[in-house]
Amino acid sequence: MLLNLPPELVLITIRHLSIADVKQLAWSNRRIMQIVRRNRPQALNEFWLTSDMSNIFGQYSDKNTFLFDIMFKNGIFSNGFKTIIRNEEDKVRYADVDRKTLSSFRKYCLYLKKQEKSKKGAEPWMNYVGMHQNPDDNVTEEPFLALHLLIPRIDIQNLTIVNCNSDQLGSIIKVLDASCAKIDRSILHCRNAIFSSNSDERMFTNSVFLERSVATFEIATPPFISQLLQMPQFRDKSWLLSEATNEQCVSMLSVKEAKLIRILSGKLSICEFMAVINA
Incomplete structure (x- = not known):
């Protein structure tokens, strides 16, 4: 039935499918393959590695640079690949460098697989870059990996995003939504992420990554929290909320659909609390 739908409806459908389902669907016929190639080419990428656990740390002052930890399938743990989120202009400007x-x-991933088979240890990423660079490159610092190119090539089972403010987290969410990343389960530990604008609310309600992958949100309480908690895509999530106002606490007490709501910090009138409980 899906194969005969107009392209617009096919696009809407594949946006809500897992990357594995999109890849399988793409091979159903030539027309669907063309639609996927034009609009979700990342779904056709080969996975270079499987990560049992990955972390993205927002510890740089620049909102677009991060550290990316990867626990490889063979148990090797890489502590802090330097990653960067490019804007559209920089994607073109640094295309050759990023490729x-x-x-x-990719060669490093193949090297890790080889070391795994031989049950040998592996060189850290920066050491590998230094050992295998061209003489003319003269790389003295670890190069940044473009996140929009890296993420679609990793099969991530568990992803934790840590210590990001709202700008950083918003940038990451945009990349994960656009990249058709395969992420089974995610946790956001970002108490400094303060979302308050209408565009922030639209990001939450429209993000496929937040809907499909994120199991736990630890953020500052957004003013639209009551609306989020009543949406079907957020009812099975856990919420760890800070800086909640009295009005927000009262409104959340009346939400029965949410899986877990924990107020880490905020204000709540005892009288209003008892009134809601006894209602």
């Missing part, structure tokens, strides 16, 4: 760095990372 070269990504090519080196």
Whole structure:
């Protein structure tokens, strides 16, 4: 039935499918393959590695640079790949650099698989770059991996996003939504992420990544929290909320659909609390 739908409806459908389902659907016929190639080409990428656990840390002052930890399938743990989120202009400007760095990372993944088979230890990423660089490159610092190119090539089972403010977290969410990333389960530990605008609310309600992958939100309480908690896609989530106002606490007490709501900090009138409980 899906194969005969107009392209617009096919696009809406594949946006809500897992990357594995999109890839399988793409091979159903030539027309669907063309639609996927044009609009979700990341779904056709080969996974270079499987990560049991990955972390994205927002510890740089720049909202677009992060550290990316990866626990590889063979038990090797890489502490802090430097990653960057490019804007549209920089994607073009640094395209050659990013492709070269990504090519080196792919070779590094193959090297890790080889070491795994031989049950040997592995060199850290920066050591590998230094040992295998061209003499003319003269790389003295660890190169940044472009996140929009890296994420679609990793099968991530558990992802934790840590210590990001709202701008950083918003940038990551946009990349994960656009990249058709395969992430089974995610946790957001970002108490400094303060969302308050209408565009922030739209990001929450429209994000496929937040809907499909995130199990736990630890953020500052947004003013639209009551609306989120009543949406079907957020009812099975756990919420760890800070800086909640009295009005927000009262409104959340009346939400019965949410799986878990824990107020980490905030204000609540005892009288209003008892009134809601006894209602």
